[in-house]
Amino acid sequence: MPLDYTYRIQIPHRAGQLATVAGTIAEGGGLIGDVTTINVGRESSMREITLEIEDRDQAERIIGMLNELDGVRVVWARDRALLKHEGGKLVIESAHPVRTVQDMRDVYTPGVARACQAIVENPSLASELTMIGRSVAICTNGTRVLGLGDIGPVASMPVMEGKAVFYHQLAGVSAMPILVDTKDVDEFVETVVRIAPPFGGIHLEDISAPARRVLASDPNPLSHERARAKGIEITDMQTVMDEADVVVATTGVPGLIEPEMVREGQVILAITNPYPEIEPEDALAAGAAFAADGKSVNNVLGYPGIFRGALLCGAKQINPEMKIAAAEILASLTTGDELVPDALDPNVHLQVAGAVREAAIASGAARLDRAPTGL
Numbered sequence: 566m567p568l569d570y571t572y573r574i575q576i577p578h579r580a581g582q583l584a585t586v587a588g589t590i591a592e593g594g595g596l597i598g599d600v601t602t603i604n605v606g607r608e609s610s611m612r613e614i615t616l617e618i619e620d621r622d623q624a625e626r627i628i629g630m631l632n633e634l635d636g637v638r639v640v641w642a643r644d645r646a647l648l649k650h651e652g653g654k655l656v657i658e659s660a661h662p663v664r665t666v667q668d669m670r671d672v673y674t675p676g677v678a679r680a681c682q683a684i685v686e687n688p689s690l691a692s693e694l695t696m697i698g699r700s701v702a703i704c705t706n707g708t709r710v711l712g713l714g715d716i717g718p719v720a721s722m723p724v725m726e727g728k729a730v731f732y733h734q735l736a737g738v739s740a741m742p743i744l745v746d747t748k749d750v751d752e753f754v755e756t757v758v759r760i761a762p763p764f765g766g767i768h769l770e771d772i773s774a775p776a777r778r779v780l781a782s783d784p785n786p787l788s789h790e791r792a793r794a795k796g797i798e799i800t801d802m803q804t805v806m807d808e809a810d811v812v813v814a815t816t817g818v819p820g821l822i823e824p825e826m827v828r829e830g831q832v833i834l835a836i837t838n839p840y841p842e843i844e845p846e847d848a849l850a851a852g853a854a855f856a857a858d859g860k861s862v863n864n865v866l867g868y869p870g871i872f873r874g875a876l877l878c879g880a881k882q883i884n885p886e887m888k889i890a891a892a893e894i895l896a897s898l899t900t901g902d903e904l905v906p907d908a909l910d911p912n913v914h915l916q917v918a919g920a921v922r923e924a925a926i927a928s929g930a931a932r933l934d935r936a937p938t939g940l
Contacts, residue, residue, distance in 0.1 A: 571615045
């Protein structure tokens with residue numbers, strides 16, 4: 566799997582030196598991305614250069630090649646993804662900073678008692694007077710993390726943090742990862758039910774739980790018994806391609822699906838990143854009705870706006886009408902020959918939220934007396 570590495574490099578401050586560094590990187594097979602100037606001095610400059618490379622061995626080779634250049638020194642080189650994860654990606658902050666004694670009296674004792682009593686007298690005020698109406702719990706046991714499989718709850722935390730980041734950035738919703746260390750269905754459900762009161766919504770994520778007839782092909786025989794226990798039919802890849810109407814591939818094997826394996830009218834979601842099992846254009850050319858890869862299909866398009874819409878109307882569940890409304894508004898926001906709208910456009914998520922809220926009200930799923938203020 567390709568890696569993004571950031572190199573901090575000291576370079577002589579002379580004409581042509583940056584070009585020499587770039588040429589050396591190219592000789593080492595690195596693909597240059599971002600280039601950031603940290604500082605410029607009389608004798609040397611310091612720049613951070615991000616490269617796409619194949620593996621850590623290549624990263625080390627490029628370091629050696631750069632250090633051999635006259636006056637050039639690699640200060641450090643780090644996996645960029647790990648840099649972005651250091652210290653985690655989430656913090657809990659106060660919505661109202663406490664700067665004075667009066668602030669303290671308002672948000673804590675004695676003022677907090679009045680808020681508590683108000684909720685005792687009218688429980689629906691919890692959505693207005695606390696964060697409950699604007700918060701989501703992202704619950705997982707890490708048994709089916711996309712592209713990684715059963716890695717357990719703790720190893721799945723970076724994924725859950727990432728989802729929480731998008732909740733906040735795209736929909737203004739506070740989300741908290743909840744890691745549940747059990748594979749027992751009853752234990753998991755009981756745990757989620759018990760921790761539910763502080764949250765306005767529960768988002769179940771990356772949990773191994775298929776619904777209707779599912780065909781699966783997996784070269785790892787250790788997974789077969791677990792799959793069969795869940796009602797999944799284990800077969801070979803050719804049978805999957807011959808019989809499945811919708812094929813979802815997360816194998817990690819680029820090019821696994823040959824064009825001749827695609828049936829007319831089939832839906833192909835080859836979502837192994839960064840190189841899919843089959844390129845979407847190849848699948849479409851072979852007769853697929855729809856094809857996409859992991860670069861264009863991402864659930865971040867849906868869940869922030871869907872949960873915001875549900876929270877806005879105090880919905881107790883996300884029903885099919887709400888999901889259909891989200892899908893239809895997303896389709897309507899697509900322009901030109903785009904497959905999906907821009908997942909990082911906040912307006913997209915606000916429109917999804919509005920459509921979901923209206924669908925919840927129309928279908929009777931809303932409880933407007935429990936809708937939060939200020940969301």
